[in-house]
Amino acid sequence: MRVLVVGSGGREHALAWKIAASPLVDEVLAAPGSDGMAGVARCLPQVKASDLDAVVTVARDEAVDLVVVGPEDPLAAGLVDRLREAGIASFGPSAEAARLEGSKQFAKEFMARHGIPTAEFAVFDALEPARAYVRERGGPCVVKADGLAAGKGVFVCDGPDAALVALDEIMGERRFGEAGARVVIEERMEGEEASYYAITDGERVVTLAAAQDHKRALDGDRGENTGGMGAYSPAPVVSDAVEKRILEEIVHPAIRGMARDGRPYTGVLYVGLMIDAAGAPRVVEFNVRFGDPETQPLLMRMEGDLVPLLDGAARGRLEPETKLGWGDAAVCVVLASEGYPRAYETGRAIDGLDALAGESDVVVFHAGTRRGADGRFETAGGRVLGVTARGASVAVARERAYAAADRIRFDGRHLRRDIADRALDR
Ligand code: AMP
Numbered sequence: 001m002r003v004l005v006v007g008s009g010g011r012e013h014a015l016a017w018k019i020a021a022s023p024l025v026d027e028v029l030a031a032p033g034s035d036g037m038a039g040v041a042r043c044l045p046q047v048k049a050s051d052l053d054a055v056v057t058v059a060r061d062e063a064v065d066l067v068v069v070g071p072e073d074p075l076a077a078g079l080v081d082r083l084r085e086a087g088i089a090s091f092g093p094s095a096e097a098a099r100l101e102g103s104k105q106f107a108k109e110f111m112a113r114h115g116i117p118t119a120e121f122a123v124f125d126a127l128e129p130a131r132a133y134v135r136e137r138g139g140p141c142v143v144k145a146d147g148l149a150a151g152k153g154v155f156v157c158d159g160p161d162a163a164l165v166a167l168d169e170i171m172g173e174r175r176f177g178e179a180g181a182r183v184v185i186e187e188r189m190e191g192e193e194a195s196y197y198a199i200t201d202g203e204r205v206v207t208l209a210a211a212q213d214h215k216r217a218l219d220g221d222r223g224e225n226t227g228g229m230g231a232y233s234p235a236p237v238v239s240d241a242v243e244k245r246i247l248e249e250i251v252h253p254a255i256r257g258m259a260r261d262g263r264p265y266t267g268v269l270y271v272g273l274m275i276d277a278a279g280a281p282r283v284v285e286f287n288v289r290f291g292d293p294e295t296q297p298l299l300m301r302m303e304g305d306l307v308p309l310l311d312g313a314a315r316g317r318l319e320p321e322t323k324l325g326w327g328d329a330a331v332c333v334v335l336a337s338e339g340y341p342r343a344y345e346t347g348r349a350i351d352g353l354d355a356l357a358g359e360s361d362v363v364v365f366h367a368g369t370r371r372g373a374d375g376r377f378e379t380a381g382g383r384v385l386g387v388t389a390r391g392a393s394v395a396v397a398r399e400r401a402y403a404a405a406d407r408i409r410f411d412g413r414h415l416r417r418d419i420a421d422r423a424l425d426r
């Protein structure tokens, strides 16, 4: 098989790495891919993930058997619809189904309609009524830009003052552009967060595993929300009993609900969860693609072959009895640029990557790097690298990931020192 991965970040590097390891696969291509992915995929830097025409054309010209779409934007723009029209099997939801992530209002109304547990919410299209609402409501709340904002358009607020500042940034200043033309204001849920992954062809489901992300920029979950500063899998908060509830109360009703609403969901369903002290799961958000950086530890733990699942989901013939083996644990530590998630500089030389290349339990996934004029890797994004290690326990994997991370240097390197600590405390 020839498989085309669409995207260029750490998640796509991990997907390409895992797909390339499949005995079913002869070649992996990546559009656009990145210099850091070149070891596992033939990259097509001229083909941007957002250029749907170019992706469809290259998929046809290269006679690929399967396209795997990494990021949400091309899904929301209808890439999978376009590929299917062209007769090319592709993994990911249609544009209609991708609204589950593309519009928070849509997701909230979907959950309400199908009895899926989530936080209470209100939706506003104008600043003044939104301001009045948070003032009247009082107490903690969460303010979210309705549209896609790369995981950064969410403000968890202790009270009305913070919420008013968030509203000004999202709606007043339009920090996230048109994604902020509408806001969703939610009840702030308490508990522990985890994410859960399942692959579906619209009807049949293969469950993957749980992971935990670290969205805030700084240790102790302080600082701003980012795309994710590290992740680990499994998530101890997701016990067998909690997993059963996630499947019965959320995953299966969601997949059935999408089919019933006439927009069958195919691809990977990523459920962002808040799990309270009694083990009751509620949905924080749905995403319509793999998580970044959760995919990096998830796929490092996965012992079985991912490709039959991707292909089965894409072709509407997923084998629900597929048994994947899972290694014990994996941890990913993100090395970011100083200043991320706000402005940062790029072009800083990265040292120490070559020395890690021979390690069997550590893989450094590239998120925002490029080869500079001298052929060496340099920084090219906010999240730069995802240093990922597996081990016989979260503690061992964590130790390995940090040991490796500390061998990689670049000016302004920022990392959290408490990735996976929560799993150790349990
Ligand atoms: P989202 O992009 O909707 O997943 O939100 C990003 C992060 O904000 C989540 O991972 C949570 O940490 C936090 N968050 C979002 N909604 C809520 C909520 N209703 N209650 C508590 N925390 C939330």
Ligand code: GLY
Residues within 6 Å of the ligand: 151, 213, 227, 228, 287, 290, 291, 292, 293, 294
């Ligand atoms: N790490 C969070 C996300 O992929 O949305």
